[in-house]
Amino acid sequence: MQTGFQHLHSGLAYLVLAGLIAVFIYAFIGTFSKREFTEKDRKFGLLGLIPAHIQLLVGIIIYFISPLGFSNLSSGNAMGDEISRLYALEHPLINIVAVILITVGYSRAKKLSSHRARFRSLYMFYGVALVLILSRIPWASWLG
Structure with a gap:
C-alpha cells in the first residue's frame, strides 16, 4: 500500500508542477496584458489549486504510513541526518x-476588485509556492 501511495505522490508531483x-x-501574462479577469481565468487558477490539495492529502497519508x-x-536521529530531516520535517512542512x-x-x-490585482495575486502566490515546492523536492529519489 505504501509503495502505491508513493508512486501516486510522485506522479501527481508532475501534475502539480505543470x-x-x-x-x-497565464496570470503573469494576464497582469501585463491589462485584460479583464473573467470566470474562465478564475477556473484556470484551479489547475494549480486542486492538484496541490490532492497531492497534500496523499502526502499526509504517506507521512503517517512511511518509516x-x-x-x-x-x-532521535532525524535532525542529524540530512535525508531523514528532509523527509520527516522539511519536505512536509515547506509543502x-x-x-x-x-x-x-x-x-x-x-x-x-481590480482585474490586475487578481492576476497578480495568482502569479505572486503561486510563484512563491512553486519556488518553495521546488526547493524541497527530494531530487535524488525522485529522478533516480
Whole structure:
C-alpha cells in the first residue's frame, strides 16, 4: 500500500508542477496584458489549486504510513541526518506552507476588485509556492 501511495505522490508531483507553472505564466501574462479577469481565468487558477490539495492529502497519508515520515522523528536521529530531516520535517512542512500560499492566492484573486490585482495575486502566490515546492523536492529519489 505504501509503495502505491508513493508512486501516486510522485506522479501527481508532475501534475502539480505543470499546473503551477501554467497558472503562473497565464496570470503573469494576464497582469501585463491589462485584460479583464473573467470566470474562465478564475477556473484556470484551479489547475494549480486542486492538484496541490490532492497531492497534500496523499502526502499526509504517506507521512503517517512511511518509516521515513512521522515515525522517523521519534528515533532521535532525524535532525542529524540530512535525508531523514528532509523527509520527516522539511519536505512536509515547506509543502504545507506552499499549499497554504496557493490557497490564499486563489482566495484573494476571487475577492479583489481590480482585474490586475487578481492576476497578480495568482502569479505572486503561486510563484512563491512553486519556488518553495521546488526547493524541497527530494531530487535524488525522485529522478533516480
